[in-house]
Amino acid sequence: MSITITHSAKSAAEDRTQPLGNFKLAAGVTLAVLALMVFWRIFQQVYAWSAGLDSTEPAFDAAWMTLLKVELSVIPLLWVVTWAYLWFTRDRNLGALKPREELRRYFNLVLFNFVYAFCVWFATSFFAEQDASWHQVVVRDTSFTPSHIVLFYGTMPLYVLFGVGSFLYAMTRLPKFATQISIPFVLAVVGPFLILPNLGYNEWGHAFFLMEEVFSYPLHWGFVVMGWSVLALGGLLIQIAMHMLEVIGRLSQEDQASVATQR
Amino acid sequence: MQGGTSVRLYGLEWPKESARISRVFDLLVAAILFLAVSGAFHLHYMLTAGDWDMWIDWKDRQWWVTLTPIMAITFPAALQYVFWTKFRLPIAATFAVVCLLFGQWINRYFGFHLWSYFPMSEVIPALLIPGALVLDVALLLTGNFLFTAMSGAFAFALLFYPTNWFWLAPYRLPVEVMGQLVSVGDYISYAFTRTALPEYIRLIERGTLRTFGGHSAIIASFFSAFVSILMYLAWWHIGMLLARVVTTPNALKHFMGLTDKDEPAEAAQKAIDGTSLQGRSVAAE
Numbered sequence: 001m002s003i004t005i006t007h008s009a010k011s012a013a014e015d016r017t018q019p020l021g022n023f024k025l026a027a028g029v030t031l032a033v034l035a036l037m038v039f040w041r042i043f044q045q046v047y048a049w050s051a052g053l054d055s056t057e058p059a060f061d062a063a064w065m066t067l068l069k070v071e072l073s074v075i076p077l078l079w080v081v082t083w084a085y086l087w088f089t090r091d092r093n094l095g096a097l098k099p100r101e102e103l104r105r106y107f108n109l110v111l112f113n114f115v116y117a118f119c120v121w122f123a124t125s126f127f128a129e130q131d132a133s134w135h136q137v138v139v140r141d142t143s144f145t146p147s148h149i150v151l152f153y154g155t156m157p158l159y160v161l162f163g164v165g166s167f168l169y170a171m172t173r174l175p176k177f178a179t180q181i182s183i184p185f186v187l188a189v190v191g192p193f194l195i196l197p198n199l200g201y202n203e204w205g206h207a208f209f210l211m212e213e214v215f216s217y218p219l220h221w222g223f224v225v226m227g228w229s230v231l232a233l234g235g236l237l238i239q240i241a242m243h244m245l246e247v248i249g250r251l252s253q254e255d256q257a258s259v260a261t262q263r
Numbered sequence: 264m265q266g267g268t269s270v271r272l273y274g275l276e277w278p279k280e281s282a283r284i285s286r287v288f289d290l291l292v293a294a295i296l297f298l299a300v301s302g303a304f305h306l307h308y309m310l311t312a313g314d315w316d317m318w319i320d321w322k323d324r325q326w327w328v329t330l331t332p333i334m335a336i337t338f339p340a341a342l343q344y345v346f347w348t349k350f351r352l353p354i355a356a357t358f359a360v361v362c363l364l365f366g367q368w369i370n371r372y373f374g375f376h377l378w379s380y381f382p383m384s385e386v387i388p389a390l391l392i393p394g395a396l397v398l399d400v401a402l403l404l405t406g407n408f409l410f411t412a413m414s415g416a417f418a419f420a421l422l423f424y425p426t427n428w429f430w431l432a433p434y435r436l437p438v439e440v441m442g443q444l445v446s447v448g449d450y451i452s453y454a455f456t457r458t459a460l461p462e463y464i465r466l467i468e469r470g471t472l473r474t475f476g477g478h479s480a481i482i483a484s485f486f487s488a489f490v491s492i493l494m495y496l497a498w499w500h501i502g503m504l505l506a507r508v509v510t511t512p513n514a515l516k517h518f519m520g521l522t523d524k525d526e527p528a529e530a531a532q533k534a535i536d537g538t539s540l541q542g543r544s545v546a547a548e
Contacts, residue, residue: 030338046376048378117298117299125366129309129374130374133370134379135459137457137458141467172519178521179521180510184508186537210306213460214460215313231505242508
């Protein structure tokens with residue numbers, strides 16, 4: 001089942017012509033994420049007012065509960081496939097990793113983090129405040145509202161895919177992240193993920209004691225604290241920069257040794 | 264590294280390849296920071312002071328003026344720690360506020376206006392950029408977080424009301440509607456009903472200060488400025504905490520099929536991640 005990555009014995013000159021990271025894949029995934037976000041927003045525009053006001057109507061079931069079921073089946077499937085791929089294709093010979101390949105993997109990690117941040121922005125900014133614009137207008141009669149079905153069961157599980165994915169990528173392909181767990185990285189991934197369990201408290205509060213929709217009420221402050229943890233991405237980026245500087249130093253030494261041998 | 268000819272970047276001569284690596288890395292980090300700060304700061308702000316920011320009738324002389332700077336100085340303070348102490352960049356507060364406003368304006372248009380059909384005049388976000396510029400300049404001139412807290416954070420809050428007054432003034436004009444005297448802002452919000460946010464929910468001015476006229480906004484600004492100093496100090500240290508590079512040994516290492524020979528040399532690890540403390544390592548601040 002497991003696949004072992006081997007390090008090809010390319011010459012230093014060949015290596016330098018390779019791209020710094022897998023930019024094409026990152027661009028493709030970013031565009032796919034953007035397309036999905038646009039789809040969700042258009043779906044809301046078309047079906048929120050026409051079929052999303054009364055959760056007991058058949059039209060609500062046909063449009064919104066169908067979307068929810070698709071999200072709850074497809075995104076966890078993506079979790080399993082992506083995370084399993086990253087785990088089973090892990091590098092089992094990290095001690096033999098060449099500096100240039102290590103540098104390339106650091107760039108891939110930064111690109112992974114970019115896609116993660118892209119998803120986080122749509123969830124915590126774009127669709128989160130839009131949730132206010134809906135709930136302060138339409139009185140909720142279910143936890144699965146047109147804004148929640150996209151925000152909590154669409155965009156948030158999607159950023160969990162990339163957050164945990166980037167963590168696994170680093171842990172399975174970069175020696176320093178494999179031997180030492182980065183606490184800022186854990187915070188930057190686990191904090192936003194914990195917004196999902198906090199959703200249970202939010203729905204419980206709205207179902208039992210909070211009828212109106214004031215966004216600043218203490219019921220929502222759990223989300224705030226989880227959002228703060230995104231700041232730990234700063235600590236992670238500093239850590240990655242420090243690691244990359246060290247790799248570049250080794251790369252430089254390797255190149256100098258190669259020049260000396262040729263002479 | 265062999266990079267052929269060198270190039271000049273950030274005032275230094277770089278091998279061509281190193282310069283390329285540095286440029287690409289910087290661009291990616293800038294994009295990640297913009298998205299992450301915009302998302303996290305917006306989430307924090309909308310759920311602590313958002314109601315006052317979302318609606319024109321909530322922008323009162325007491326609560327809005329008090330609460331907004333206190334909640335808005337958080338991320339600028341945390342980012343100032345990272346930007347200033349790590350990179351000597353005096354732009355953190357402005358950067359944070361621009362990120363916040365970017366998220367807000369996108370949302371007020373696509374969410375509140377296009378989806379929920381509120382007029383833009385009802386949902387304009389508050390202006391925070393002038394106060395943020397002063398906060399950055401305070402740090403640039405003093406180079407000290409304590410002096411920045413006392414001068415910059417104080418000014419950040421005091422400038423909030425005058426900054427917003429010029430665009431808010433038309434909404435404060437009195438208008439008579441069905442025999443009642445209300446402000447234009449109030450009337451807009453009565454006309455565009457918020458079913459789940461009834462008017463009785465709004466925190467309105469209380470106490471006796473309003474009896475004496477408009478100076479309740481000035482009193483509120485000074486109180487906000489005092490609390491903003493404390494918030495700035497607290498969030499500077501939260502920035503310090505979250506920017507620390509702390510690691511702990513991976514307990515799953517052997518389960519992953521790694522052996523001790525895969526470990527980076529201990530000295531190299533210390534040089535990268537800082538001083539090792541009983542298995543953990545913490546980078547120097």
